[in-house]
Amino acid sequence: MADELQMAALVASPKATLTVRNGTELTLRFEGHAHYSIWVPETLSLNLPAAAILTNNSIVAAPTIILWADPGELVLQGPLVANGQESTMASADTTLTLRLVDDMWMPAVGRIACDACPNPIGLDHSRDRLGDADGDGVLDTIDDEVASAGCPCAEGDVTARYTPDGRNASMALLEELISQREGVGSGQPSGWNNVVRRVLLESGYFEPRLWRVDDHTLNVTIPQQLSYDIDIPETISLDAPRASLLSDRPLDVPPTLVIMPTAGRAYINGSLLFGVTEVMMRNQARNPLELLVRLQNDSWVESLGQVIIPPPPIHPHKHTLSPLSSPLTPSTPSSPLTVPNTHTPFHPLIPPHPPSPSMCSGRATTSRRAPSRRASRPPPPTSTRASSTRSPTPTGSAAASA
Numbered sequence: 001m002a003d004e005l006q007m008a009a010l011v012a013s014p015k016a017t018l019t020v021r022n023g024t025e026l027t028l029r030f031e032g033h034a035h036y037s038i039w040v041p042e043t044l045s046l047n048l049p050a051a052a053i054l055t056n057n058s059i060v061a062a063p064t065i066i067l068w069a070d071p072g073e074l075v076l077q078g079p080l081v082a083n084g085q086e087s088t089m090a091s092a093d094t095t096l097t098l099r100l101v102d103d104m105w106m107p108a109v110g111r112i113a114c115d116a117c118p119n120p121i122g123l124d125h126s127r128d129r130l131g132d133a134d135g136d137g138v139l140d141t142i143d144d145e146v147a148s149a150g151c152p153c154a155e156g157d158v159t160a161r162y163t164p165d166g167r168n169a170s171m172a173l174l175e176e177l178i179s180q181r182e183g184v185g186s187g188q189p190s191g192w193n194n195v196v197r198r199v200l201l202e203s204g205y206f207e208p209r210l211w212r213v214d215d216h217t218l219n220v221t222i223p224q225q226l227s228y229d230i231d232i233p234e235t236i237s238l239d240a241p242r243a244s245l246l247s248d249r250p251l252d253v254p255p256t257l258v259i260m261p262t263a264g265r266a267y268i269n270g271s272l273l274f275g276v277t278e279v280m281m282r283n284q285a286r287n288p289l290e291l292l293v294r295l296q297n298d299s300w301v302e303s304l305g306q307v308i309i310p311p312p313p314i315h316p317h318k319h320t321l322s323p324l325s326s327p328l329t330p331s332t333p334s335s336p337l338t339v340p341n342t343h344t345p346f347h348p349l350i351p352p353h354p355p356s357p358s359m360c361s362g363r364a365t366t367s368r369r370a371p372s373r374r375a376s377r378p379p380p381p382t383s384t385r386a387s388s389t390r391s392p393t394p395t396g397s398a399a400a401s402a
Contacts, residue, residue, distance in 0.1 A: 039104060039246050042067040071249035072103025074240055076257050080222070086262045089196065089225045095155075096220040096257070098238065103216075104246040109173055110212030111166035115159040117151035120212070152212055155221060161206050170210040173244045174200045177220070180235045180256070190229035192236055192259070196222060215246075230261045231299070264298025 015031035046061035053059060078097035080088060088094055111120055153160045162170065177200070179192040188194070200220070203209045211219045239254040270290040280286065 038067065038069045040069060041248050042069075068249060069247040070102060071247060071252055072245065073101040073253075074238065074251055074255050075099045075101060076238070076255045078219070080259075081257060084257060084259045086228060086230055086259060089222060089228050089259075091224070093224050094222050096222065098218040098220065098240075100216045100245070103249075105212070105215060105218060106169060106244055106246055108163070108165040108169035109244050110170055110210045110218045111163045112153050112160050112208050112211055113163050113166075114153035114157045114161070116157070117153050120151050120153070120163070152214070155211050155219060160208055162208050167205060167208075169244065170208070171201060172241060173218075174210060174220070176241060177236065177238050180237050188230050188232070188234070190227055192228075192230075192234055195225055195228050199223060199225070230259065232261065234259045234261075262297070265296045266298075267294045267296065268292065269294070 015033060017029045018026060019029070020026045044065040044067065046065070048059040048061060050056045050058040075098075076096065077099055078095045080094045080096045113120055174197075178197060200209050200222070209221055211221065213219055236257040236259065237254050240251055242248050242250055245251075268291055270292045272289040272291045276289065280289075
């Protein structure tokens with residue numbers, strides 16, 4: 001009903017205009033309204049009256065319209081935030097306050113009943129919109145519920161108990177209060193996840209740990225934790241689920257809480273403590289003076305004192321080929337990488353032997369000459385025919401000389 005009244009007020013305001021485009025279409029335009037404010041998503045439906053329809057039938061337009069409220073901000077407060085130390089939880093009970101800005105917690109979150117407040121109210125209805133009855137342009141509000149004198153229940157009330165729907169809604173929020181460093185069930189053996197979170201989630205129906213102060217504020221009561229022991233700072237975050245927020249909008253930045261471990265002690269000893277003078281400090285020939293630092297209830301970080309040796313520079317691997325091996329055959333570890341002194345080094349531009357004169361003259365000759373026929377063949381026989389004028393046929397050598 002409130003949605004229909006608010007929509008009717010928007011349409012009836014001077015900042016809303018209606019334009020008929022044709023016989024089947026029209027456009028509604030809404031300008032900004034400075035006083036429009038909602039806590040929860042607002043669902044609007046457009047009901048077309050029968051007087052505006054040619055068939056004289058009323059029609060409900062589809063789909064529905066959802067206007068989302070602005071997301072709020074969650075702020076962590078309380079003694080644990082003011083003194084976020086390991087000793088704070090080990091010394092006594094402590095409280096973590098969860099306060100919403102520009103948003104409210106859902107009615108069941110942190111709802112606790114007691115003898116003084118058997119029926120706690122849910123939400124502050126001071127911003128429920130009922131329309132603009134007085135015509136001043138501002139939507140009217142009304143408070144329809146008033147809290148009893150005993151509400152909310154005081155923290156530590158022995159009669160306090162979760163309401164039937166309050167425990168499940170409260171546990172869903174407490175489950176998101178977790179250490180960021182590790183996941184559920186892991187992390188430091190005596191840290192938040194394994195000690196504090198387990199106590200909060202295992203609280204019974206009559207042992208409430210999440211108390212509703214008002215619609216914006218919740219208190220998480222953490223009992224004394226003597227077993228809580230951490231070695232490194234622990235960061236606790238709370239990403240409130242959308243089901244716990246009235247706006248149904250996720251938080252832009254989930255808040256965090258840093259708990260610091262208890263600081264240890266340091267003691268020093270060594271030759272630097274005993275009788276060191278200015279003259280001794282200037283003496284470069286003496287033995288080095290030592291200072292021993294010992295921690296108690298603490299330890300050094302793993303990277304302290306570690307010398308990082310840079311890797312050697314990477315050079316291209318040089319291969320030396322033997323002149324006796326083929327350039328296409330890769331050298332093996334057993335093959336020599338250097339040339340023995342008994343061989344002449346190979347060079348692609350220098351021949352392996354000195355050139356002969358015939359090579360320089362450009363005439364192809366052999367290194368050995370064939371024996372002469374004149375020395376191997378006997379002389380021709382003397383002709384018996386003296387009257388003949390025909391000379392003998394010249395031999396190969398004579399012909400060559402002629």
